[in-house]
Amino acid sequence: MHMTVNFERLKRDLEELGRIGRDEHGGVSRPSFSPADFEARQWLKTKIEEAGLCYRQDGAGNQFGRIECGGPTVMAGSHIDTVPNGGMFDGAAGVVAALEAARRIVEEKVPLKKALEVASFTDEEGNLVGDFLGSRAFMGLLDEKEIRSGRTSFGLPFADVLKKTPFTAEGILSAHRSRPELEAYLELHIEQGPVLEEEGVPIGIVERITGKHYRQCAFIGESGHAGTTPLELRRDAFLGLADFALKATQHVATKHYGSMITVGKAALHPGSFSVIPGRADFTLEFRSGAAESLAAIEKEVFGLAEDVASTRGLTFISRVVDKTTPVVVAPRLVSLLEEECRTLGYPSMRVTSGAGHDAQILAGACDSGMIFVPSPDGISHAPAERVDWEDLEMGANLLLMALIALAA
Ligand SMILES: [Zn+2]
Secondary structure, three states: OOOOOOHHHHHHHHHHHHOOOEOOOOOEOOOOOOHHHHHHHHHHHHHHHHOOOEEEEOOOOOEEEEEOOOOOEEEEEEOOOOOOOEOOOOOHHHHHHHHHHHHHHHHOOOOOOOEEEEEEOOOOOOOOOOOOHHHHHHHOOOOHHHHHHOEOOOOOEHHHHHHOOOOOHHHHHOHHHHOOOEEEEEEEEEOOOOHHHHHOOOEEEEEEEOEEEEEEEEEEOOOEEOOOOOHHHOOOHHHHHHHHHHHHHHHHHHHOOOOEEEOOOEEEEOOOOOEEOOEEEEEEEEEEOOHHHHHHHHHHHHHHHHHHHHHHOOEEEEEEEEEEOOEEOOHHHHHHHHHHHHHHOOOEEEEEEOOOOHHHHHOOOOEEEEEEEOOHHHOOOOOOOOOOHHHHHHHHHHHHHHHHHHHO
16 A cells, blocks of 8 residues: 655644744744643644544643554654744654644545554653653653652742643653553654765664763862962862863763763852852763663763862762663664665665654653654754755655554
8 A cells, every 4th residue: 555645734734833832033932831832732632633533631741643443552753842942843743744644544544453643742852840751751750759849941840830731740640541552653753963964865764762861960179269379289170170071072982982972061169250160060961872882981981080080189979860771773663664665765774863752762662763854954953943845755654654554
């Protein structure tokens, strides 16, 4: 059976959704549980119902549209929340493509042997409490303390944010009880990097999703007068951080090629022209596609931090903020997607996802795979985020054919 999506309709949906939360900088600001997010949720609910799918929403606000057949479920989706001043394709493309695929399957009355479900997961972008709130809730992986007493990335107690929504901590914590019998999950997403465009290939088949360690760290030394404390007697926390950041980056670049390490945020204390920094707080993030490398980087990088600290008379402290493990996509999904690409005549290549996605959380329950379409200039999480429509059309057709192969 050969079918294609109705791409004009898909494009229209994406443009409609992209107008919800449009901000004055030309981007889309639609963090989960914002007024724009609630408008987008209503829009999606209507679209799901119009498509003749059975709509449901779980306690975490994850939205689903189901073609009921009993037995195991094949799921496809992504998220419709965005970072503040983000783009209109990250997440939205995957939800709208999954919806369009389901719509075509209904229209053509494709006989299914398994239930097919379109999914949109709450707060993939982690604006509320940690990344992947919705998919983690769906999987029963949330930390109850975080949900009851955590703060959002905008600094508000999450409990206060919840009070202004129809959702509750209890509802979020019990969302996993309504998890269907999952067999496979597929997510179409923009690549958010430059590889496919550089290679001139329209379809990326993800074979790995990198894992991430996220830590809050500090070097602690001693503050002192910037005019009277001789350089050789200082215990300058900033110099510790600078020395460490360079050494650690060089180490990862040479010993763990392809892995990443980033100091994304730093604050010096007391933070003044004329005072030697006595403390440097910073975030440290590292990513790798292999669990062994991630563990090795952690050990080696902290060894370096201790060396720097002892040479410079500092103390190094750190705590884990978040950890995700790398995911290897089920080989059967990678080969299925490659086979469908061959049938459709679409060039494809295997890629690693450096960004995190709901697919990696769902991989804990079922075979979970991803289709990437190129991000021109590698831009995402910004108003200039875009796709070439022809690439997206190919990605959506691939998703449709893969879902039919999995569920029919
Ligand atoms: Zn995304």
